[in-house]
Amino acid sequence: MSFPNVYAHRKVAETSAKSCDICFKPSTSVLITTDSKDFFYICPSHLKDAGFCTPKIDQAAVEARRKKELDDEVARVKKEYEEKQRKKKEEKEKKDKEKKDKDKDKSKKDKDKKEEDDKKDKPEEKEAEKLTAAAAAEVAEEEEPRLFELKSAFYQQRLGRKRQIEMAKRNRERLQDPTFFPSVPKNLP
Known part of the structure; x- marks a missing residue:
């Protein structure tokens, strides 16, 4: 009949809200x-009240999440570094081409293309920033x-x-x- 004093916090749909x-x-x-033997509805503000309940933090889960965040950050930094190195290499190749190429018209066209490529890269960077912001919000939740x-x-x-x-x-x-109630006596007194 008894159940453990460990409760998990869950969310239900707005249509299923109760008092x-x-x-x-x-x-x-x-x-x-x-073990799903007991449940009750509660406001999220009451969960922050120290007089009502205390949060139980799973240290292993916290450490695993931190490790995952660090691994993701390392992978992201490596990717950025590789892209920067690739861009530097491409710019160096373009400069070498421009030096070989004496035609001014062609060099102007290359500069225009480079500017257009830079403009195209900026929206991608903005999308990457949005994705990292969304991931940060997810981690906060x-x-x-x-x-x-x-x-x-x-x-x-x-x-x-x-x-x-x-x-x-x-x-x-x-x-x-x-059989809970007594039966009527059958004998005469």
């Missing part, structure tokens, strides 16, 4: 036990703790409520059982 158990405002956040431990008073309240529900269910079953 918070604390303040009775509509909420889409749900705290559910890891993941940093929010997912597991919580209720304070003892609230946990005892949840246990009491669960016991009351179990008792009410048992009483209903007993009342429907015909």
Whole structure:
């Protein structure tokens, strides 16, 4: 009948919002036990209240996420470095071509093409910045703790409520059982 005092924070659809158990405002956040025996709706602001619950942080998951972020950053820096080296090599080749090429018209056309290429590269850089910003926002969302431990008073309240529900269910079953009530005496006195 008892369940662990470890609750996972989940979100539900806006259409499934129900009242918070604390303040009775509509909420889409749900705290559910890891074994799915108990759940209740709660406002996200209550999750930040130290008097209500404490977040349980999984150190291994935090370290794994940091390692992944570092690996992604290293890969991104390597890619940028390779692109810069490639661009430098292309510019050097263009300069060598321009030196060989004595025709001024051709050199002007090459400069125009180079300017156009630079203009084309800028939108790609903006897209890359947008993607990194979106990834940063995603990481910020993941940093929010997912597991919580209720304070003892609230946990005892949840246990009491669960016991009351179990008792009410048992009483209903007993009342429907015909052997629960005494039978009419069959003997004469």
